[in-house]
Amino acid sequence: MKVAKFGGTSLANAEQIKKVCSIVLADSERKVIVVSAPGKRDSSDTKVTDLLIACAQKHLQTGNADAELEAVVKRFKDIANELGLDDEIVKMIKSDLEERLKLDTSHTGMFMDAMKAAGEDNSAKLVAAYLNSIGEKAEYVSPKKAGLLMSDEFGNAQVLPESYENLKMINSIEGIVIFPGFFGYTKDGKVATFPRGGSDITGSILAAALKADLYENFTDVDAVYAAHPGLVHNPVAVPELTYREMRELSYAGFSVLHEDTLVPVFMAGVPVCIKNTNNPSAPGTKISLTRDYSPNHVVGIASDAGFCCIYVSKFMMNREVGFGRKLLQILEDEGISYEHTPSGIDNISIILKQNQLKAGIEQKIIDRIKDELKVDDVSIDHDLAMIIIVGEGMKNTVGTASRATTALAKASISLEMINQGSSEITMMFAVRENEAHKAVISLYNEFFLNKLYK
Amino acid sequence: MKVAKFGGTSLANAEQIKKVCSIVLADSERKVIVVSAPGKRDSSDTKVTDLLIACAQKHLQTGNADAELEAVVKRFKDIANELGLDDEIVKMIKSDLEERLKLDTSHTGMFMDAMKAAGEDNSAKLVAAYLNSIGEKAEYVSPKKAGLLMSDEFGNAQVLPESYENLKMINSIEGIVIFPGFFGYTKDGKVATFPRGGSDITGSILAAALKADLYENFTDVDAVYAAHPGLVHNPVAVPELTYREMRELSYAGFSVLHEDTLVPVFMAGVPVCIKNTNNPSAPGTKISLTRDYSPNHVVGIASDAGFCCIYVSKFMMNREVGFGRKLLQILEDEGISYEHTPSGIDNISIILKQNQLKAGIEQKIIDRIKDELKVDDVSIDHDLAMIIIVGEGMKNTVGTASRATTALAKASISLEMINQGSSEITMMFAVRENEAHKAVISLYNEFFLNKLYK
Numbered sequence: 001m002k003v004a005k006f007g008g009t010s011l012a013n014a015e016q017i018k019k020v021c022s023i024v025l026a027d028s029e030r031k032v033i034v035v036s037a038p039g040k041r042d043s044s045d046t047k048v049t050d051l052l053i054a055c056a057q058k059h060l061q062t063g064n065a066d067a068e069l070e071a072v073v074k075r076f077k078d079i080a081n082e083l084g085l086d087d088e089i090v091k092m093i094k095s096d097l098e099e100r101l102k103l104d105t106s107h108t109g110m111f112m113d114a115m116k117a118a119g120e121d122n123s124a125k126l127v128a129a130y131l132n133s134i135g136e137k138a139e140y141v142s143p144k145k146a147g148l149l150m151s152d153e154f155g156n157a158q159v160l161p162e163s164y165e166n167l168k169m170i171n172s173i174e175g176i177v178i179f180p181g182f183f184g185y186t187k188d189g190k191v192a193t194f195p196r197g198g199s200d201i202t203g204s205i206l207a208a209a210l211k212a213d214l215y216e217n218f219t220d221v222d223a224v225y226a227a228h229p230g231l232v233h234n235p236v237a238v239p240e241l242t243y244r245e246m247r248e249l250s251y252a253g254f255s256v257l258h259e260d261t262l263v264p265v266f267m268a269g270v271p272v273c274i275k276n277t278n279n280p281s282a283p284g285t286k287i288s289l290t291r292d293y294s295p296n297h298v299v300g301i302a303s304d305a306g307f308c309c310i311y312v313s314k315f316m317m318n319r320e321v322g323f324g325r326k327l328l329q330i331l332e333d334e335g336i337s338y339e340h341t342p343s344g345i346d347n348i349s350i351i352l353k354q355n356q357l358k359a360g361i362e363q364k365i366i367d368r369i370k371d372e373l374k375v376d377d378v379s380i381d382h383d384l385a386m387i388i389i390v391g392e393g394m395k396n397t398v399g400t401a402s403r404a405t406t407a408l409a410k411a412s413i414s415l416e417m418i419n420q421g422s423s424e425i426t427m428m429f430a431v432r433e434n435e436a437h438k439a440v441i442s443l444y445n446e447f448f449l450n451k452l453y454k
Numbered sequence: 455m456k457v458a459k460f461g462g463t464s465l466a467n468a469e470q471i472k473k474v475c476s477i478v479l480a481d482s483e484r485k486v487i488v489v490s491a492p493g494k495r496d497s498s499d500t501k502v503t504d505l506l507i508a509c510a511q512k513h514l515q516t517g518n519a520d521a522e523l524e525a526v527v528k529r530f531k532d533i534a535n536e537l538g539l540d541d542e543i544v545k546m547i548k549s550d551l552e553e554r555l556k557l558d559t560s561h562t563g564m565f566m567d568a569m570k571a572a573g574e575d576n577s578a579k580l581v582a583a584y585l586n587s588i589g590e591k592a593e594y595v596s597p598k599k600a601g602l603l604m605s606d607e608f609g610n611a612q613v614l615p616e617s618y619e620n621l622k623m624i625n626s627i628e629g630i631v632i633f634p635g636f637f638g639y640t641k642d643g644k645v646a647t648f649p650r651g652g653s654d655i656t657g658s659i660l661a662a663a664l665k666a667d668l669y670e671n672f673t674d675v676d677a678v679y680a681a682h683p684g685l686v687h688n689p690v691a692v693p694e695l696t697y698r699e700m701r702e703l704s705y706a707g708f709s710v711l712h713e714d715t716l717v718p719v720f721m722a723g724v725p726v727c728i729k730n731t732n733n734p735s736a737p738g739t740k741i742s743l744t745r746d747y748s749p750n751h752v753v754g755i756a757s758d759a760g761f762c763c764i765y766v767s768k769f770m771m772n773r774e775v776g777f778g779r780k781l782l783q784i785l786e787d788e789g790i791s792y793e794h795t796p797s798g799i800d801n802i803s804i805i806l807k808q809n810q811l812k813a814g815i816e817q818k819i820i821d822r823i824k825d826e827l828k829v830d831d832v833s834i835d836h837d838l839a840m841i842i843i844v845g846e847g848m849k850n851t852v853g854t855a856s857r858a859t860t861a862l863a864k865a866s867i868s869l870e871m872i873n874q875g876s877s878e879i880t881m882m883f884a885v886r887e888n889e890a891h892k893a894v895i896s897l898y899n900e901f902f903l904n905k906l907y908k
Contacts, residue, residue: 244769244800251772251799266769315697315720318705322786324795328779337775340797342873344880345705346698401872402856402863409856418855418874418881419796426798427872 003032004216005181005203008039008047010277011123014082021131023218023280024176032170032210034181034203035127037119038075048075048119049196056115059101060108069097076122083130093122109154113183114191120180120199128178137175146170148184148205150192157192159184159205159264167209179206197258204261208268215270217257218277224249224256224285227301231437232444238299239283240291246272248390248426249300262287297393298400298447303440305385305433307339308354309416310365313347314375323373324348330368334361339386340428342419349417351430354382384416385436387429389443394425401427407446413439457486458670459635459657462493462501464731465577468536475585477672477734478630486624486664488635488657489581491573492529502529502573503650510569513555514562523551530576537584547576563608567637568645574634574653582632591629600624602638602659604646611646613638613659613718621663633660651712658715662722669724671711672731678703678710678739681755685891686898692753693737694745699753699844700726702880706756706842716741751847752854752901757894759839759887761793762808763870764819767801768829777827778802784822788815793840794882796873803871805884808836838870839890841883843897848879855881861900867893 006020024030037048055068077090100118105111124140131138147166150157163184170177181199186192194201200217207215223237224246241249243266250259256274265272271288317323324341327348331338338352357365362380369378394400401420404427408415417430431439460474478484491502509522531544554572559565578594585592601620604611617638624631635653640646648655654671661669677691678700695703697720704713710728719726725742771777778795781802785792792806811819816834823832848854855874858881862869871884885893 247769248799263770315701316714316717318791318793321791322782324792325779325782325786328776328782332776332779337772338778339772339799341778341795343794344873344882345702345793347878398866398868399863401869402859405856405859409853412852414852415855415874418872419798420869420872424801428798 001031001210001212002027002029002214002216003034003203003207003210003212004030004218005034005199006036006277007199007217007219008036008049009220010039010218011035011037011127012039012041012045014079016277017079017083017127017130019277019280020127020218021134021136023277024131025136026280029213030176030216032177032179032206032212033127034179034199034206035120035123036181036199037123038079048072048123049116051075052115052119053112055097055101056112060105060111065101069094069101072097072118076126080126080129083126083133085126085129085133089126089129093125096122107154110190110192113154113157113193116193117180117183117191120182124178124180131176131178138178139173139175140178140180141170141173143180143184143202144189146179148202150184150186152186152190152192154190154192156195157184157186159201160187163205164209167206170206170210194260195258198260200258200261201264204264204272207270207272208264211268212270215265215272216275217261217272218275218280219256220276220278221256221274222276222279222282222284224254224274224300226299226448227440227444228254228303231303231440235444236448237282238285241285241287241299242291242392242425243287243289245299245390245392245425246287248388249302251304254300254302291392293391293393298389298391300390301387301440301443301447302390303385303387303436305383305436306354307351307384307386307430308357309381309384309430310350310352310369311347311377311379311381312350312369312373312375313377314373315346317346317348317375326373327369330365330372334365334368336361336365340419342417351384351386351417381416383433384430385433385439387431387436387439387443389427389447390425392425394427403446404429404443407442408439411438411442413442455485455664455666456481456483456668456670457488457657457661457664457666458484458672459488459653460490460731461653461671461673462490462503463674464493464672465489465491465581466493466495466499468533470731471533471537471581471584473731473734474581474672475588475590477731478585479590480734483667484630484670486631486633486660486666487581488633488653488660489574489577490635490653491577492533502526502577503570505529506569506573507566509551509555510566514559514565519555523548523555526551526572530580534580534583537580537587539580539583539587543580543583547579550576561608564644564646567608567611567647570647571634571637571645574636578632578634585630585632592632593627593629594632594634595624595627597634597638597656598643600633602656604638604640606640606644606646608644608646610649611638611640613655614641617659618663621660624660624664648714649712652714654712654715655718658718658726661724661726662718665722666724669719669726670729671715671726672729672734673710674730674732675710675728676730676733676736676738678708678728678754680753680902681894681898682707682757685757685894689898690902692739695739695741695753696745696846696879697741697743698879699846700741702842702844703754703756705758706840707758708754708756745846747845747847752843752845754844755841755894755897755901756844757839757841757890759837759890760808761805761838761840761884762811763835763838763884764804764806764823765801765831765833765835766803766823766827766829767831768827769800771800771802771829780827781823784819784826788819788822790815790819794873796871805838805840805871835870837887838884839887839893841885841890841893841897843881843901844879846879848881857900858883858897861896862893865892865896867896
């Protein structure tokens with residue numbers, strides 16, 4: 001049995017929804033379908049979720065969001081009409097939206113979640129209705145009915161562990177299950193959503209709970225690419241990845257899947273396949289626990305900007321028991337999370353996302369490090385990018401580091417930092433942000449275009 | 455004014471002491487002379503300090519150490535006679551040793567320190583007597599008289615801060631001051647020593663307290679070499695180093711100076727010169743706060759063995775606030791100090807000296823990490839060596855990493871870890887211990903013999 005999730009562009013209009021349904025019907029294993037809200041039809045279009053947010057905000061501000069509500073209804077109506085469905089479903093959707101607007105607005109986050117969730121919820125109803133209209137046995141299943149329980153962190157909720165047991169009820173449903181992504185319900189029955197992009201997570205939870213053979217994540221690209229197509233021209237597709245390769249890549253800028261998506265399937269050992277709704281015959285990228293790999297083989301190069309480095313030095317630091325722990329405690333006290341802490345003998349660097357250092361915090365941290373740790377020097381270097389090279393075959397490698405650093409040196413890129421070996425499958429470089437693009441290109445050329453090694 | 459310290463081989467016999475005195479007298483700035491105990495005259499000889507330790511231990515075990523005492527006295531007597539000094543000083547030294555043997559033995563460490571210190575103390579008296587005998591104005595100054603106060607951690611004592619003020623009394627002494635290295639006195643008047651090799655530290659403290667223009671450290675090598683002569687044939691001498699370059703090198707296996715030596719002179723900004731008693735015209739190696747350097751210029755390559763790596767992985771580790779701090783807390787609880795903590799996204803490695811992991815501790819740490827941090831995996835990799843390349847010119851370098859990793863790859867050396875950039879002046883590689891020698895040679899050849907870059 002397969003769980004298949006379809007993203008917003010796959011549901012943007014009737015033509016796309018027909019594609020989705022033909023994909024679903026082409027494989028009888030595709031039993032559970034998770035859908036996003038309708039996305040953009042073209043680059044100038046607005047996603048239904050964004051229309052819903054605008055509608056909710058207008059309502060909160062003025063008490064009247066008739067025009068914004070109408071815009072949402074019109075999107076659904078256009079799709080329904082093109083799918084040949086009668087106005088009954090459009091009326092139902094309109095009435096659903098009107099009911100949501102009547103909800104308690106005293107807790108803004110809770111109200112917003114109820115509004116945002118309407119995109120996925122009505123999208124699922126629409127797809128189920130279309131499948132029924134063409135004679136297929138399909139059923140919209142609500143997360144409430146299925147017992148998808150969430151924490152009450154509205155807008156950033158987490159699934160509650162008991163959901164996995166509850167969701168097994170889906171197995172008893174005959175025909176194709178159409179399940180809305182992105183949201184669930186708190187224990188006292190309120191809608192609560194994952195972060196934006198969270199339909200991926202819903203699909204992963206369902207695949208894990210139902211012990212699916214495969215979790216298919218249909219999106220608008222043929223595969224995961226070895227580098228970002230915005231940085232490298234026509235990068236190669238990657239046929240297979242391990243969970244941890246995908247996680248390293250997605251953390252460092254590969255946004256194919258929502259960052260939290262892999263946890264449930266990783267825990268349950270369900271493989272994932274990234275596929276393209278618009279080109280379903282392309283093999284896509286399969287993600288699972290292990291794969292065959294050859295030594296030194298690199299699968300991807302990712303980069304992420306917006307980092308800074310706190311550099312701390314103190315003569316004889318390494319003699320001071322607890323120095324590192326005290327330093328990390330200061331950051332924890334100030335609510336700062338960090339990425340890496342490479343250290344020398346008398347110095348330590350802390351790499352972190354610089355958007356955490358709001359006005360005042362940066363100086364406060366510097367002052368605390370100076371005062372409490374009596375350091376010789378503390379400074380912050382801004383605007384760094386992290387470049388990572390990922391591949392299971394890199395463990396204990398002879399030569400990968402040499403190839404990478406030589407490629408970067410030939411491109412005259414100054415390396416602020418190298419970190420290899422902590423993770424067995426990645427090598428990390430810090431460079432100035434304005435050199436990151438050049439760095440990715442030079443590494444891509446070395447590892448993917450260099451004929452010597454192919 | 456210069457403080458000059460002479461090591462044990464420089465004081466091993468009369469001929470060496472004459473060399474020392476001619477060096478001292480050749481420069482009227484050499485006002486304060488710190489001496490070690492007489493060292494080995496040849497490779498089969500025993501150092502006076504070791505004779506003293508044997509004497510003290512025999513006394514503790516049997517109450518009779520007459521033969522061992524005689525061996526110590528004979529060393530001093532031979533030197534005194536060859537220097538043409540009368541037996542008066544030999545009698546004084548013998549009587550001093552006999553008095554020490556009568557000291558309270560209930561605190562073994564305290565007794566041992568009093569015995570060990572006799573080597574430096576009597577060596578200083580002997581040198582002062584010789585200088586007087588040839589008509590030079592010179593005075594033995596006791597650490598007690600000069601106020602060199604120590605903590606009561608016998609055998610591993612630290613200088614007390616007030617010593618720096620006390621020691622200024624030396625400025626009022628006319629003529630050359632001969633000061634014994636290695637020991638001072640606790641506040642209640644007991645002899646307390648630095649760790650072995652601590653005469654270097656005494657010299658540094660005096661140079662700092664007296665604001666010397668230079669601290670000359672006379673030893674038995676012409677200079678600091680770019681690599682260990684036991685690993686690389688005939689390595690080049692390094693003319694100039696910064697304090698931090700020297701500290702990185704000495705931490706990673708360069709044993710020219712005791713590890714703690716540089717702190718006092720660093721704090722006071724007094725430059726250091728390493729010179730050879732047997733070749734005083736050689737320029738030696740100068741160590742100071744800054745030096746001119748060219749980009750990419752490497753000054754030294756050091757290696758140190760006996761490390762292990764605790765590897766910890768947990769899916770989504772980087773989301774867990776405080777994970778790193780909790781991990782370091784476990785190590786701190788168990789009294790383990792660590793060197794480096796390179797981290798990936800979902801994993802962290804801790805590099806530490808493996809001799810800390812006595813029986814039982816290793817398993818206890820693994821169990822605590824498993825139980826308390828709920829990790830996916832924790833393992834320990836043993837028998838690693840750390841290789842470091844040091845040079846001020848390596849900051850933000852383009853090309854050094856490439857040259858180093860390429861040299862290592864050509865030598866087929868597998869890199870367990872690379873850490874560059876945390877310290878601005880070093881690049882670190884972890885390799886298997888049995889590949890460390892080959893790694894040092896390949897890096898030395900690249901950075902010091904490769905004509906392309908010279």
